[in-house]
Amino acid sequence: MKNSLILNTDRCTGCTVCVKACPTEAIRVTRSKAVIYNARCIDCGRCVSVCPHHAYSVRSDSLDRLEQYKYNIVIPDTSFYGQYKNLYDLNIVNEGLLALGFDDVYPAAIGAELLADLWKKDGSTIFEEDLIRVTSECPAVVRLVAMEFQDLIPNVVDSLCAFEVTAVLARQEAVKKTGLPPEEIGIGLISPCPAKNSRVYEPIGLESRVVDYALPMNDIYIKLLSPMKAVTDPADRVRAGKLGLSWGRSGGLSDMFPDRDVLAVDGAENVLRILSEIEDEKLTEAELVETALCTQGCFGGCLTVENPFTAKLHMRRLILGLPEQNLEITDPIRDRIPWDYELEEIDTEIADSIAQALQLEAAAERLYKTLPKFDCGNCGAPSCRAFSRDVSEGFAEENDCIFNIIKIMRNGMSHEDEKDELVPPPFRRPL
Amino acid sequence: MDTVKLVYEIDGDNFSAAGEASTAVKRVLKKLKLPSAIVRRAVICMYEGEINMVIHADGGRAYVDVDEEKIVIRLEDRGPGIPDIGKAMQEGWSTASAEARNSGFGAGMGLPNMKRNSDNMKIETELGVGTTVTMTILFGGEAS
Ligand SMILES: Nc1ncnc2c1ncn2[C@@H]1O[C@H](COP(=O)(O)OP(=O)(O)OP(=O)(O)O)[C@@H](O)[C@H]1O
Ligand code: SF4
Ligand SMILES: [Mg+2]
Numbered sequence: 001m002k003n004s005l006i007l008n009t010d011r012c013t014g015c016t017v018c019v020k021a022c023p024t025e026a027i028r029v030t031r032s033k034a035v036i037y038n039a040r041c042i043d044c045g046r047c048v049s050v051c052p053h054h055a056y057s058v059r060s061d062s063l064d065r066l067e068q069y070k071y072n073i074v075i076p077d078t079s080f081y082g083q084y085k086n087l088y089d090l091n092i093v094n095e096g097l098l099a100l101g102f103d104d105v106y107p108a109a110i111g112a113e114l115l116a117d118l119w120k121k122d123g124s125t126i127f128e129e130d131l132i133r134v135t136s137e138c139p140a141v142v143r144l145v146a147m148e149f150q151d152l153i154p155n156v157v158d159s160l161c162a163f164e165v166t167a168v169l170a171r172q173e174a175v176k177k178t179g180l181p182p183e184e185i186g187i188g189l190i191s192p193c194p195a196k197n198s199r200v201y202e203p204i205g206l207e208s209r210v211v212d213y214a215l216p217m218n219d220i221y222i223k224l225l226s227p228m229k230a231v232t233d234p235a236d237r238v239r240a241g242k243l244g245l246s247w248g249r250s251g252g253l254s255d256m257f258p259d260r261d262v263l264a265v266d267g268a269e270n271v272l273r274i275l276s277e278i279e280d281e282k283l284t285e286a287e288l289v290e291t292a293l294c295t296q297g298c299f300g301g302c303l304t305v306e307n308p309f310t311a312k313l314h315m316r317r318l319i320l321g322l323p324e325q326n327l328e329i330t331d332p333i334r335d336r337i338p339w340d341y342e343l344e345e346i347d348t349e350i351a352d353s354i355a356q357a358l359q360l361e362a363a364a365e366r367l368y369k370t371l372p373k374f375d376c377g378n379c380g381a382p383s384c385r386a387f388s389r390d391v392s393e394g395f396a397e398e399n400d401c402i403f404n405i406i407k408i409m410r411n412g413m414s415h416e417d418e419k420d421e422l423v424p425p426p427f428r429r430p431l
Numbered sequence: 432m433d434t435v436k437l438v439y440e441i442d443g444d445n446f447s448a449a450g451e452a453s454t455a456v457k458r459v460l461k462k463l464k465l466p467s468a469i470v471r472r473a474v475i476c477m478y479e480g481e482i483n484m485v486i487h488a489d490g491g492r493a494y495v496d497v498d499e500e501k502i503v504i505r506l507e508d509r510g511p512g513i514p515d516i517g518k519a520m521q522e523g524w525s526t527a528s529a530e531a532r533n534s535g536f537g538a539g540m541g542l543p544n545m546k547r548n549s550d551n552m553k554i555e556t557e558l559g560v561g562t563t564v565t566m567t568i569l570f571g572g573e574a575s
Pocket of ligand 1: 488510511513519524525536537538543562
């Protein structure tokens with residue numbers, strides 16, 4: 001699978017900030033530039049958020065894509081509505097989007113509400129006895145499970161993302177309404193992150209793409225500012241109620257099942273920890289774990305504009321007057337939408353036998369013992385541990401470690417004073 | 432045959448750090464292409480043993496050796512020793528302090544769990560001197 005991150009090498013200074021921030025240690029710096037190891041990348045976009053030089057961008061489409069279709073529908077991710085200050089009506093955003101050239105707006109909250117209704121009506125579609133389920137709304141988490149927690153694949157809730165459900169429904173309704181063939185209808189997602197973009201470009205468990213293009217949220221945010229000002233009397237296109245709209249923030253699902261043991265976990269470090277606890281059977285008290293890789297869920301996505309906490313507050317205000325629930329899953333809808341998918345393992349290990357894996361790890365352990373464990377990052381790896389593994393796998397050399405270089409320099413000097421002068425203060429002899 | 436050798440110092444009485452060594456062991460084991468059931472069993476053995484050293488023996492040292500056939504976990508402490516191994520092995524038997532119980536330990540399930548998840552478990556203990564628990568998990572083994 002391809003990821004959706006693009007590095008602008010002219011901007012990259014090789015500073016290693018992204019190397020350290022990456023939750024799956026997928027980035028190294030070599031020859032002054034960052035390199036992402038695709039196989040280890042889950043597309044969360046932390047690198048995009050932390051890069052001080054704004055060297056990362058996200059593979060996505062522009063509004064030019066609209067020209068390729070006769071009829072265009074846009075799906076704003078729920079987090080999109082939280083980006084605007086002083087907004088009092090969701091439909092001002094929707095109406096503004098029409099002014100940008102879209103023919104209709106289907107908020108992702110529609111799919112969310114339908115999924116939520118399905119789960120509420122039939123608990124067996126989400127809960128399973130003796131199995132802690134992990135939600136699949138965040139594609140970065142899904143990829144993390146497939147890559148690093150393969151034992152938990154059965155735990156992942158096997159449903160499409162809310163935006164995918166929305167897209168399937170939107171296309172079917174548009175075909176009916178316009179009489180156009182499905183392929184002449186273009187559907188775009190206003191996306192908060194590379195993970196959702198990747199999911200648009202390469203869906204899991206669907207035979208073909210259901211969303212045609214992905215638009216970066218920060219870009220659409222700006223383009224919408226002036227059309228929104230011109231909106232006077234917007235029609236209602238939200239369709240969903242509070243239930244569907246409370247997704248996108250972490251905890252939205254937990255509120256939906258007040259009588260079940262649902263846990264909401266957000267932020268990369270926390271998600272890694274909780275998955276690990278489920279894997280070790282240390283977590284026993286939950287039935288369902290709602291997961292989002294970003295802090296505060298998709299409000300924390302790297303393509304958002306507003307800080308996630310404020311965006312959440314905006315959202316709270318925006319849904320105040322709305323009904324609890326507006327949409328219900330009906331059999332025809334349920335039958336028309338493919339709900340289930342199969343998640344496949346992603347193998348990132350380079351060894352192909354236990355013997356080889358042992359050999360690599362033994363070599364890495366031996367080297368690790370000799371390293372200073374400063375995790376300084378000068379070797380271009382995120383930690384001494386990761387560096388040892390890189391060396392054993394042949395991607396780096398022992399003397400890429402600055403401390404090993406200093407050792408060599410010291411050894412080449414005959415006088416101790418001379419040695420001390422040459423090396424930085426921490427490596428000089430004690431007084 | 433290559434052997435991966437790991438050594439961890441386990442702090443006594445630091446309940447919030449308890450489990451760190453087993454997390455580290457797990458990270459290494461997951462890289463070794465072992466069947467996931469083996470990894471899980473080893474991590475459970477290591478975790479329970481590590482916790483026991485923290486709450487009953489003021490810490491100690493853990494050695495983990497992995498080769499192509501087995502994982503051997505050896506946990507050495509200089510704690511009070513176990514007066515009656517038969518009793519200690521019973522499910523539900525525990526001498527954990529109130530403090531340890533408040534932190535969620537002390538159900539008396541650790542040693543039985545270690546026994547169940549290893550193919551071989553040996554306890555050597557001497558009152559006032561310390562305890563060494565050695566567990567072996569065979570890759571071709573039968574333990575559940
Ligand atoms: N390393 C040790 N040193 C001294 N005593 C120990 C040690 N390990 C276990 N014991 C004794 O054996 C008893 C039973 O151990 P076990 O691990 O089965 O239960 P526990 O530690 O008390 O509770 P749990 O493991 O369920 O949290 C302990 O309460 C303690 O008295
Ligand atoms: S939490 Fe939301 S924004 Fe962040 S990676 Fe997951 S899907 Fe994308
Ligand atoms: Mg115990």
